[in-house]
Structures are given as structure tokens and as C-alpha cells.
Amino acid sequence: MVEENQNEMNGQQGLDGVEVNQLLTGTVSRVDEKQALIDVGYKYDGILPISEVSSLHIEKVADVLSEGQEIQVKVIRLDQEKDEMIVSKRAVDAEKAWDELAGKFESGEVFEATIADNVKGGLVVDLGVRGFIPASHVERHFVEDFSDYKGRTLSVKVIELDKEKNKVILSHRAVLEDEADKQKQTVLDKLEPGSVIEGTVQRLTDFGAFVDVGGVDGLVHISEIAWNHVDKPSDVLKEGDKVNVKILKVDKENERISLSIKATLPGPWEQATQDFKIGDVVQGTVKRLVSFGAFVEVAPGVEGLVHISQIANRHIGTPDEVLKEGEEVSVKILDFNPEEERMSLSIREVQDEKQKQETKKEVAAYQAEESNANGMGVTIGDRMGDLLKKFKS
Structure with a gap:
């Protein structure tokens, strides 16, 4: 019995001094x-x-x-x-790995991992224990095919660790998002309200456009896209467009940036100084009728006043006796002050000028006819006689 116990002890100690574990x-x-x-x-x-x-x-x-x-x-x-x-x-690799992974999980350390295989639902790495990167944690964007990831090295961090269940969940997306957040803060610190920079249109919505200005998206509200009225941002912009934007406001705490495209463009009145001068006759649209006249838009964002006395070549009590909103009219520029964004217009003068031109044409036609008639020996009396005959008949 003693010999058996001794043999059992020798077996536990192992041969030649080697022991289990x-x-x-x-x-x-x-x-x-x-x-x-x-x-x-x-x-x-x-x-x-x-x-x-x-x-x-x-x-x-x-x-x-x-x-x-x-x-x-x-x-x-x-x-x-x-x-x-x-x-x-x-067993050796796993023991070391669990200790190392526990430290990395606690500290949030980012480390490199080589993709050993792609499986249904994500990627597998060998860390001494099996590590898994779920599909939703591979990239910040959706990835349809993971076949080309095998053999690649990704920076990852441990997001879930359970030794008892032999579970190690890793994320590459979390690393990318941390980097994006740091980049965002760097960009936010550099952006200065009032400065003009180039950006790329990333996304269009009903209320405006999101523009990337160096890794951070800022909003160009629909009212800040153009000087003229915009019904839909997609009518003016498309994703991928390069645009100049002016920084209106930077809210670092909430990570919000307000941008303007129209502020980088010549204002309507600034442009008007190149397009209009006093005395020009231009086309316009009646935008509003008021008791003292009508406001007519002659260019996007540029409206002038037609005083009630300049609407018609006859007396009228109210502008709506002659005009209606949305009507296209010809107007003459009487006065133009772009600094004060004021323009005085006249419909009456255009009508008077038109009447004068028609009268001149009628007189010229009559004179030409008289000249032809005299050349044929026909007198005014003869012509009057011809007209009387036609009238009697």
C-alpha cells in the first residue's frame, strides 16, 4: 500500500522532475x-x-x-x-493574453491586431485567445464584403471582456470614432467666425446642406445658400460639390458650426451696381402692393419702389386698380442708391416713352404716305374725296 502511494506521488510529480502545469x-x-x-x-x-x-x-x-x-x-x-x-x-498564450487584455480593457489602450479570418458576422483575430470584431464595429460605414480584410492589420480596442465565457470583443470603429472626435476638436479650435474656407457638400436635407470643412460638418441653412429664394437645396447644390463658405458661428460645446454660402458671393445690391444705372428700362415683377405704390423686383434680392404717381399716366386711387402681384412690368430706373439699397422706378415713364415712339412712327408713316401721294399728283382734297366716297358707300 505504501509502495502504491509512493508510485502515485511519483506520477503526480512527473517523470524526470517534470510536473503537470x-x-x-x-x-x-x-x-x-x-x-x-x-x-x-x-x-x-x-x-x-x-x-x-x-x-x-x-x-x-x-x-x-x-x-x-x-x-x-x-x-x-x-x-x-x-x-x-x-x-x-x-494555454500559455491564453494565460498571458488574458492578463494583457484585462489591462488594455481597463485603460482603453489602442493596439494592433492582424485579421486571421473573416466569418459570418465579423472578423476573427488571434490574441493568444480568440478575439472577435463584429461587423458593426469594423468601420464607421457599412461594409458588405469582408473577404479582403484577411491578413490586414487594424488598430482596435477591447470593448467587452469575459474570461469565464472566453469572450473578447474588439472594435476598430471605436478607434476611428475617437480619432474623428480628436480631429473634430482640432478643427473646431481652428475655425474662426468670419473667415472664408473651402468645403465639400456631404449631405442635402430639406432645411439646408451639410458641408465638410476639414473633417467636421457644418450646416448651411437653406436661407444661407443663395441671395435669391431657394425652394430646395438640391435645386442649387449636389453632394460632392466644392463650395466656399463663410463661418457664421462655432459652438464648440455642442460641436455645431453655422455656415453661409451666400455670404461669400456678391450681394444682390453689390451686383446691381454692375447691372443697372439710372435711365435703364428693365423688366421686373410686382412683388407687393401698398397704399403708396408697388414694389417691383428687378433682380433676385433687388426691389425698387414705383410710387403711385409713377404707376399710370392717369390718376389712380390705389395701385391695385392697375397692377396685381406677380405681374411682369417694364420699369424705368429714376434713382439708384445701392449703399442704402434703394431704387426708384417708374412704369408711367416707360408707357409715356412708348406712346411717344408710337406717335413718332405714326407721323413718320403719315409723312411718307403724303410724300408718295404728292408725287403722284394726288392732293389732300382728292384723298378726302376718296375717303368720303368710301364712307357714303
């Missing part, structure tokens, strides 16, 4: 398809089964190990009768 450093002496032999300095090599090589599934041992490579292994089983020592590389 002991860590050994050795050299790969032979690589077979499903196992490797590890020379750990004892009278026989340790056997490393393919299932104990890696935390991930591998097809053959040579995918991970090569002869002459030095590795650390853990003794997981001893067999005295067969003189076998079964060792595990996976």
Missing part, C-alpha cells in the same frame, strides 16, 4: 501535419497536438510553427507508461 521553454524539433515535437531538454520531446497550438482553428501545424522556432509551452498531461508528455502552446 509546469511552464517549459523549448525548441520545435519536428513539425507534422497534426502535431509538433518540442525539445524541452529532457530525455523525450513534448508532444504538441494541433488543437493546442492556437486559439483559432488551423488546418496544419506548419501554418503556425516551423522547425527551430523557440516557444514556451505548458505541460497538460504526463503518461509514464508511454513515456509521453503532452504540452500546450495555446
